[in-house]
Amino acid sequence: xxxxxxxxxxxxxxxxxxxxxxxxxxxxxxxxxxxxxxxxxxxxxxxxxxxxxxxxxxxxxxxxxxxxxxxxxxxxxxxxxxxxxxxxxxxxxxxxxxxxxxxxxxxxxxxxxxxxxxxxxxxxxxxxxxxxxxxxxxxxxxxxxxxxxxxxxxxxxxxxxxxxxxxxxxxxxxxxxxxxxxxxxxxxxxxxxxxxxxxxxxxxxxxxxxxxxxxxxxxxxxxxxxxxxxxxxxxxxxxxxxxxxxxxxxxxxxxxxxxxxxxxxxxxxxxxxxxxxxxxxxxxxxxxxxxxxxxxxxxxxxxxxxxxxxxxxxxxxxxxxxxxxxxxxxxxxxxxxxxxxxxxxxxxxxxx
Amino acid sequence: xxxxxxxxxxxxxxxxxxxxxxxxxxxxxxxxxxxxxxxxxxxxxxxxxxxxxxxxxxxxxxxxxxxxxxxxxxxxxxxxxxxxxxxxxxxxxxxxxxxxxxxxxxxxxxxxxxxxxxxxxxxxxxxxxxxxxxxxxxxxxxxxxxxxxxxxxxxxxxxxxxxxxxxxxxxxxxxxxxxxxxxxxxxxxxxxxxxxxxxxxxxxxxxxxxxxxxxxxxxxxxxxxxxxxxxxxxxxxxxxxxxxxxxxxxxxxxxxxxxxxxxxxxxxxxxxxxxxxxxxxxxxxxxxxxxxxxxxxxxxxxxxxxxxxxxxxxxxxxxxxxxxxxxxxxxxxxxxxxxxxxxxxxxxxxxx
Numbered sequence: 001x002x003x004x005x006x007x008x009x010x011x012x013x014x015x016x017x018x019x020x021x022x023x024x025x026x027x028x029x030x031x032x033x034x035x036x037x038x039x040x041x042x043x044x045x046x047x048x049x050x051x052x053x054x055x056x057x058x059x060x061x062x063x064x065x066x067x068x069x070x071x072x073x074x075x076x077x078x079x080x081x082x083x084x085x086x087x088x089x090x091x092x093x094x095x096x097x098x099x100x101x102x103x104x105x106x107x108x109x110x111x112x113x114x115x116x117x118x119x120x121x122x123x124x125x126x127x128x129x130x131x132x133x134x135x136x137x138x139x140x141x142x143x144x145x146x147x148x149x150x151x152x153x154x155x156x157x158x159x160x161x162x163x164x165x166x167x168x169x170x171x172x173x174x175x176x177x178x179x180x181x182x183x184x185x186x187x188x189x190x191x192x193x194x195x196x197x198x199x200x201x202x203x204x205x206x207x208x209x210x211x212x213x214x215x216x217x218x219x220x221x222x223x224x225x226x227x228x229x230x231x232x233x234x235x236x237x238x239x240x241x242x243x244x245x246x247x248x249x250x251x252x253x254x255x256x257x258x259x260x261x262x263x264x265x266x267x268x269x270x271x272x273x274x275x276x277x278x279x280x281x282x283x284x285x286x287x288x289x290x291x292x293x294x295x296x297x298x299x300x301x302x303x304x305x306x307x308x309x310x311x312x313x314x315x316x317x318x319x320x321x322x323x324x325x326x327x328x329x330x331x332x333x334x335x336x337x338x339x340x341x342x343x344x345x346x347x348x349x350x351x352x
Numbered sequence: 353x354x355x356x357x358x359x360x361x362x363x364x365x366x367x368x369x370x371x372x373x374x375x376x377x378x379x380x381x382x383x384x385x386x387x388x389x390x391x392x393x394x395x396x397x398x399x400x401x402x403x404x405x406x407x408x409x410x411x412x413x414x415x416x417x418x419x420x421x422x423x424x425x426x427x428x429x430x431x432x433x434x435x436x437x438x439x440x441x442x443x444x445x446x447x448x449x450x451x452x453x454x455x456x457x458x459x460x461x462x463x464x465x466x467x468x469x470x471x472x473x474x475x476x477x478x479x480x481x482x483x484x485x486x487x488x489x490x491x492x493x494x495x496x497x498x499x500x501x502x503x504x505x506x507x508x509x510x511x512x513x514x515x516x517x518x519x520x521x522x523x524x525x526x527x528x529x530x531x532x533x534x535x536x537x538x539x540x541x542x543x544x545x546x547x548x549x550x551x552x553x554x555x556x557x558x559x560x561x562x563x564x565x566x567x568x569x570x571x572x573x574x575x576x577x578x579x580x581x582x583x584x585x586x587x588x589x590x591x592x593x594x595x596x597x598x599x600x601x602x603x604x605x606x607x608x609x610x611x612x613x614x615x616x617x618x619x620x621x622x623x624x625x626x627x628x629x630x631x632x633x634x635x636x637x638x639x640x641x642x643x644x645x646x647x648x649x650x651x652x653x654x655x656x657x658x659x660x661x662x663x664x665x666x667x668x669x670x671x672x673x674x675x676x677x678x679x680x681x682x683x684x685x686x687x688x689x690x691x692x693x694x695x696x697x698x699x700x701x702x703x704x
Contacts, residue, residue, distance in 0.1 A: 029449070030439065030442055030447065030448055030449075031448075031449050031669050032430065032431075032556075032557040032558050032668070032669065033558055035449070035667070035668050035669035036449055036665070036667055036669055036673060037646065037665050037666025037667055037668070038665040038666050039665055039667070039677075078384065078703045079384075079701065079702075079703060080701050082701055083700060083701050086698070086699060086700040086701060087382065087700060089698070089699075090382055090693060090698045090700060093693075093698070094691075095382065095691075095692060095693030095697065095698050096382055096383075096692065096693070096698075097381070097382075097383050097387070097388055097688065097692055099691065099692070100684065100687040100688055100690075100691035100692050101684045101687070103687065103691065104680055104683045104684045104687055105680060105684070204384075205384040205703070206384050206385055206703075294389065310665070311663070312664065313388070313389050313390040313391055313662070313681075314389025314390050315387070315388055315389055315391070316384070316387050316389070317383050317384065317387035317388055321388065325391075325680070325681065325684060328456055328457060328677070328680040329665075329677065331456045332452065332453045332456045332457070332677060335452040335453070335455065335456055336449065336452055338452075339446075339447075339451065339452035339455065340447060340448065340449055340451070340452050341442060341445075341447030341448070345447065346438070346441070346442045346445070346447050346448075347438065347441075348435060348438040348439060348442060349431065349432050349434055349435050349438060350431075351430045351431060351557070351558075
């Protein structure tokens with residue numbers, strides 16, 4: 001059995017006993033019933049995911065999956081393709097948005113080259129992982145973005161990367177970097193939600209109306225040309241995906257199989273989560289939607305996963321910034337289960 | 353000149369030079385333009401409030417103002433009046449929701465008795481302040497909640513409490529505890545927004561439809577009976593307010609006069625902020641709305657202050673829980689100004 005098959009087989013779904021124990025505790029805390037709303041829903045999920053009614057998350061990691069896209073040559077991004085590579089150097093030096101937010105939120109940032117265009121990156125740092133599959137995908141209007149073998153390889157690399165950090169990761173956040181990757185993610189969103197490309201295609205780095213129209217039309221042509229099988233996540237990933245998207249799918253599967261919660265970031269990460277979900281529907285029980293992206297279509301993708309985002313701050317950066325920003329909420333939710341007294345413990349009068 | 357007058361006079365509003373410097377920096381960071389949305393708006397406010405283009409907030413405090421209300425005897429809360437006192441003991445022992453969240457978010461919790469019913473509390477702890485004005489307000493259907501002198505005293509106590517913690521407080525969060533205080537806050541919201549009580553009266557601790565109808569009708573009768581002058585914050589506070597609400601108004605005025613940002617929590621804290629705003633409209637420039645409360649009418653109050661909330665998590669607890677939960681967002685916003693590299697610094701290609 002392959003690593004991918006074994007991983008999928010070991011994803012069990014949430015533990016109902018721990019969820020029930022958490023619910024009982026939450027309902028007896030010294031506050032009006034469910035007065036901390038979504039944080040209490042989250043606390044129940046954390047208990048279910050970890051199989052513990054008293055979970056805690058001292059070690060946090062954000063993995064930024066980086067890769068390039070053949071479709072970037074179309075000019076539907078405002079930035080040149082070399083920005084993917086340049087930003088990876090920025091990440092490992094600590095100068096990007098994700099570094100600032102992760103530092104506030106107590107997470108380390110790990111960057112993986114899943115397939116950046118050009119030469120292999122010359123980075124010898126602990127927080128950098130070279131897992132490149134090829135120097136970028138192919139333009140999927142012309143041919144599939146990658147082979148089926150490469151699709152499996154990208155997902156299995158993601159699983160292996162998760163396993164390599166598992167011992168130091170109680171809570172995982174996903175992140176992405178890749179010029180052109182909103183095009184690939186919109187195409188995935190369209191195929192897997194069944195919505196037309198116009199409903200799930202947004203402005204990415206900030207393109208104007210004319211560029212958005214072109215981007216949408218190209219995605220329609222891409223899907224017609226590739227005809228991915230929406231019931232087969234590997235077909236979708238290989239036809240119109242990206243190496244970093246496969247890597248994110250692997251992270252999600254790896255964490256779910258280990259019973260650890262995954263904060264999925266925005267549009268690209270959710271595309272990766274959708275690929276994972278199409279391979280193993282139970283993964284959605286391990287996912288926490290960090291935030292609602294500005295990018296059109298994110299809501300439809302989260303709806304398919306039956307997830308409600310924690311934050312809505314008009315983020316559209318990726319890199320895992322939303323995932324990192326939501327980590328204190330996960331800590332706070334967990335602390336409700338361990339730190340807050342019940343009416344009985346605190347001798348507070350109950351609702352009469 | 354009184355402490356209140358002096359404090360009001362020293363509130364200047366945001367520093368435009370620091371805002372402009374922050375804007376310039378934010379627009380050159382290695383990310384698509386304004387890709388971290390509300391966090392970047394917040395970063396500009398933090399620069400304007402502190403008068404520094406590189407602000408930082410290592411020391412954080414949440415002050416929970418506690419008091420009782422004559423209106424609580426009406427039975428419009430699900431909890432008996434002694435819960436205010438019992439919860440204060442819970443706060444100082446560290447067993448409440450605010451303690452769990454503040455601990456995650458790096459804030460200390462300070463509790464002030466502004467006027468709890470019954471005997472003086474017997475608490476000898478560093479994080480407890482005895483600033484009681486009277487053992488609860490009077491039922492404002494029958495007579496004003498407090499005298500005008502007591503209204504001034506409650507606000508000046510809030511200013512003094514802020515000053516006593518100012519040296520260790522770079523970022524302040526406000527909080528409240530007081531059975532019956534949504535009734536007072538709804539009355540304040542109705543008078544100051546000009547909306548009918550039905551539009552700004554919610555379920556508080558979780559009352560049913562019948563109790564909500566009664567609560568709303570009583571608030572209509574209260575306002576008719578008291579006729580507070582909406583152009584005079586002291587008239588509103590003394591007629592239909594509470595001692596903790598005056599205390600929160602004082603905290604807000606004190607922090608604004610010191611050029612420090614204030615995260616206002618939910619419904620009750622915003623009522624306090626509205627009283628401060630009616631005395632000194634410039635205070636709103638120092639306020640950050642932490643979250644959108646479940647309580648009906650909170651949005652109308654934030655609109656009056658021209659504030660957008662950072663979080664929307666279905667909280668309706670008070671205690672400063674929303675304010676504490678938003679503190680990592682303030683830290684992250686500030687770190688955008690200090691930790692993230694510009695395109696030039698990181699040698700990343702710009703938008704062409």
